[in-house]
Amino acid sequence: MSGARHTILPEPSAPLAEGSAHLREALNKALPLRPKHRAALPGGIARLSNLLTVDRDQLPPDYMSRPEHLAAYLHWFLPWNVQRQGRLLEGLSLDLPAGARILDLGAGPFTFLVALWLARPELRERELRYLAVDRAEPALKAGRRLFQALAGDDAPWHVDTSRRLPRTGRADLLVAANYVNELEADRAGRQRGPDLDPAERTMADWERLLDPAGRLLVVEPGVRTAAARLVRLRAGALARGWRAIAPCPHQETCPVPGRHGGSWCHFAADAVGTPRWLAALGKSAKLPKERVSLSFLLMTRDGLTDGNPGQVRVVSDTFSLPDRKQGCYGCSDKGLVLLRSGLGGGAGGPVSGDLVRVRWPDLIERDPRSRALVVDYDVGSRRRRRP
Ligand SMILES: C[S@@+](CC[C@H](N)C(=O)[O-])C[C@H]1O[C@@H](n2cnc3c(N)ncnc32)[C@H](O)[C@@H]1O
Known part of the structure; x- marks a missing residue:
C-alpha cells in the first residue's frame, strides 16, 4: 500500500x-x-x-x-x-x-x-x-x-x-x-x-x-x-x-x-x-x-513503511510572491519548504494536500520570514503527473 x-x-x-x-x-x-x-x-x-x-x-x-x-x-x-x-x-x-x-x-x-x-x-x-x-x-x-x-x-x-x-x-x-x-x-x-x-x-x-x-x-x-x-x-x-x-x-x-x-x-x-x-x-x-x-x-506499526522521503507534502494555500511568482509551504524530511512556482504558477501549481516530487537545489536559499528552504517548482511537472 x-x-x-x-x-x-x-x-x-x-x-x-x-x-x-x-x-x-x-x-x-x-x-x-x-x-x-x-x-x-x-x-x-x-x-x-x-x-x-x-x-x-x-x-x-x-x-x-x-x-x-x-x-x-x-x-x-x-x-x-x-x-x-x-x-x-x-x-x-x-x-x-x-x-x-x-x-x-x-x-x-x-x-x-x-x-x-x-x-x-x-x-x-x-x-x-x-x-x-x-x-x-x-x-x-x-x-x-x-x-x-x-x-x-x-x-x-x-x-x-x-x-x-x-x-x-x-x-x-x-x-x-x-x-x-x-x-x-x-x-x-x-x-x-x-x-x-x-x-x-x-x-x-x-x-x-x-x-x-x-x-x-x-x-x-x-x-x-x-x-x-x-x-x-x-x-x-x-x-x-x-x-x-x-x-x-x-x-x-x-x-x-x-x-x-x-x-x-x-x-x-x-x-x-x-x-x-x-x-x-x-x-x-x-x-x-x-x-x-x-x-x-x-x-x-509495520516497520517496513518509510513514508515518501524526498517528496514534499503541500501544507498551505497558495500565496503571491514578488515577480508574479506563487508560493506555498510544504513539509519534507528537510523541514519546512517554500515551493516557488514561476510565471503562471497560480494555474496548475501545487495545491494544499498534494504530494510532489521536487528537484532539490544545490544552493541553499531560505525564506527570510519563515526560514523555510526555498525550492523552485516546475509547474509542468505537476500537470504531467495529474491522474
Ligand atoms: C464528535 S463525535 C465524532 C463522531 C464521528 N466519529 C464523526 O467523526 O462524526 C465524538 C464521539 O465520541 C464519543 N466519545 C467521547 N468520549 C468517549 C469515550 N470515552 N468512550 C466512548 N465514546 C466516546 C461521543 O459520544 C461522540 O459520539
Whole structure:
C-alpha cells in the first residue's frame, strides 16, 4: 500500500456526490423528525456548533445521547464529516482487503462507515467487519439504522457496536475521527500517576487493539489546537516505534507543529459538490460553508513503511510572491519548504494536500520570514503527473 495518491482532498467523486445528495432520505429514515423538531433543527445545529467550538467546556459528555444534540449532529455534522472523510478516503489509497476488520473509536452515528460506503464503492462487495465503539447508545442505534437505510440488508459488511472499548483486538484499521479531543477532555478530569506521557499512553492503549501490521487513521478538525494534538500523538507514536504513512512524507520532527502562532498541518479545499439540501440547512442555521478542512494522521506499526522521503507534502494555500511568482509551504524530511512556482504558477501549481516530487537545489536559499528552504517548482511537472 502506498501512503497517498497525488492529492489528499480531491473533489468528491460521482458516487460520493450522488450518495451525499440522497443522504437526506437515509437520515430521515434513521432519525425521523416530527415537523416541530424539524423546524427547531437550525437552532439546534447553531447551539451544538457553539458547544463543539466556542463553549466546549460546557459540552455535556453525554451530548450524543440527548435528542436535540443527536438530531443536530446527524443532520448537519455527520453529512459535513462525510464530505471531509469521504474526500480523504478518496485521496488516500487505503486498501481494505476482504476480511479486513475496522475498529471505529468514538464512532458516533457511524460517520466513517457512511463515508467509506459512499466514497469507495469498489469495497461494497467485499466482506468487511466494522465495530463501532461509542459511549452514546442512541448514536450507535441511529448509525445502525442509517447504514441499513443506505446499504440495505444484503451488504456483505458485518456491523457491530459496543459502548465499551474491547480489552484487546486485532483490528486492521483503527479509526478515531473527531474523538481525540473528547478523549483528552475525559482524561483531564482523572488523576494519573507520573507514568507515560499522554500521547504515548493513548498509543499504548490503541496498540492492544490493532494487528501488528494494522493502520491507524486519526482525523480531527483543521484548526490549530487539533493539529497540534495530532503532532503530539505522532511524536508519542514514533517514540513507540510507529511509522507515519501520511500526510507526513517522513519520520522526522514535524516542521509545522502549530506552536507559538506558527503554521499548523491541515488541509483545506473548496466545498464543491455540497448537496443542495445541506447548503439550504446551513443557510437556515446561519452557518454557511465554503471550505472543508481537516487534520489527519495515518500511521502503522509495520516497520517496513518509510513514508515518501524526498517528496514534499503541500501544507498551505497558495500565496503571491514578488515577480508574479506563487508560493506555498510544504513539509519534507528537510523541514519546512517554500515551493516557488514561476510565471503562471497560480494555474496548475501545487495545491494544499498534494504530494510532489521536487528537484532539490544545490544552493541553499531560505525564506527570510519563515526560514523555510526555498525550492523552485516546475509547474509542468505537476500537470504531467495529474491522474
Ligand atoms: C464528535 S463525535 C465524532 C463522531 C464521528 N466519529 C464523526 O467523526 O462524526 C465524538 C464521539 O465520541 C464519543 N466519545 C467521547 N468520549 C468517549 C469515550 N470515552 N468512550 C466512548 N465514546 C466516546 C461521543 O459520544 C461522540 O459520539
